[in-house]
Amino acid sequence: MSSCHIFKNIVFFNFISFLASFTLFAQEVVESTSGNEFRLALTTEVGSIDNFLYDSDDEQSTSVLTFAPSVFLKTQHRQQLLTLALNTRHSSYQDFSQDDHTDFDLNVSHQYKFAHNKSWFVNAQLKEKYQLRGTGLSLGEANTLNKGDERQIFSVSTGYFYGSQTSVAKLTFELGLLNDSFNTRRAQTRLLDKESQFMQVGFDYLMSGQSYFSTDFIYDSISAKYNPSQDKQKYTGLLGFKWRSSVMTQAEIFLGYKQINFKQNNFKDQGTFSWRANVDWSPVASTQITFSTARKIEEANKLTNSFRLVDSYQVDAITDLNDMLQSSVSLGYQDETTFFEDSDIKEAFVIADMMLKYNRNQWLSVFIKYRYSSLQDTPSSISYQRNGISLGFNVTI
DSSP, rough: OOHHHHHHHHHHHHHHHHHHHHHHHHHHHHTOOOEEEEEEEEEEEEEESSTTTSSOOOOOOOOEEEEEEEEEEEEEEEEEEEEEEEEEEEEEEOOOGGGEEEEEEEEEEEEEEETTEEEEEEEEEEEEEEOOTTTTTGTTTTGSSOOEEEEEEEEEEEHHHHHHEOSSSEEEEEEEEEEEEEEHHHHHHGOEEEEEEEEEEEEEEEEEEEEEEEEEEEEEEOTTTGGGGGGGEEEEEEEEEEEEEEEEEEEEEEEEEEEEESSSSSSSOOOEEEEOOOOOOOOTEEEEEEEEEEEEEEOOOSSSSSOOOOOOOEEEEEEESSSEEEEEEEEEEEEEEESSSOOOEEEEEEEEEEEEEESSSSEEEEEEEEEEEEEEEETTTEEEEEEEEEEEEEEEO
């Protein structure tokens, strides 16, 4: 497929998406009152990838053209607040047109305030994500598929929040339901279909100044319709602190325990020390550094019975070089142990992103971006290295 033909198809797709989104929200924007917000954005990139199939030996390169339109709406009327965010991303590949795809993420939330410190809320999300060949379920097996897998997630939750920014105590209680499934290769992937019923309770208590003692408890009951051996319950209990010592530094650090109990005896029940931390630091006014890390027990990402223990670490740095030029660097490392019924494997992922952005004005920016990713798998020796570079622009109105 020629680059010109790819470009025409993508422009038509995004023009239709833009019209649909604008028609949906235009009436509400016209009737909105002060304090409301409506934002449209479009990010366009053209670039090159040197190892499209995430292969350790047969590296194949291709060009990619990406369009990512998005819409954000916030409207407030008396005690009610409604927000809606729609993010889409369409990617077309010059040499692998069968992998052309569109991802989208739709988030809707409604909040009703009974009083200045008492709120009831409802959140909903519908998300569809394409897994490129050589990632996810097809890790190390890209050449066995004609195209990648499509995963869809739907979740809805409701809850109650007590407190405000100046409160001595804050309480959040949330109940929800999540459905997770794949739309492709149903004969195999239906074994990964799951329904999750979850509850989360968070409590903050002001110790002094801007320092809070915090607790977080999460319960998750998971059922798999086509694979009962994956039915399980997960418990997470964390204790920690949140503080903002100055306008330059703020952090939250939690330590605790995670437990997973299986309803059948294919796997042994397991517990592990757990943590979650986020630290924001501005050593100078022009630089923002963020460090985040967590340990989670995740669901299977293989077609065989399994579950994962995931440790993640990430550092992001954004620097304003001057009034118009900005640089950003993101370094991430993820260590995964996948437990099968009779064995386990370890996978180490590394991701590095670097971007230089020129902000022409409030609505237009131009950027150049580089991404590196790699994997080392033990003991199956699956590994790859992948580089990508792109040039693009962003328009926001």
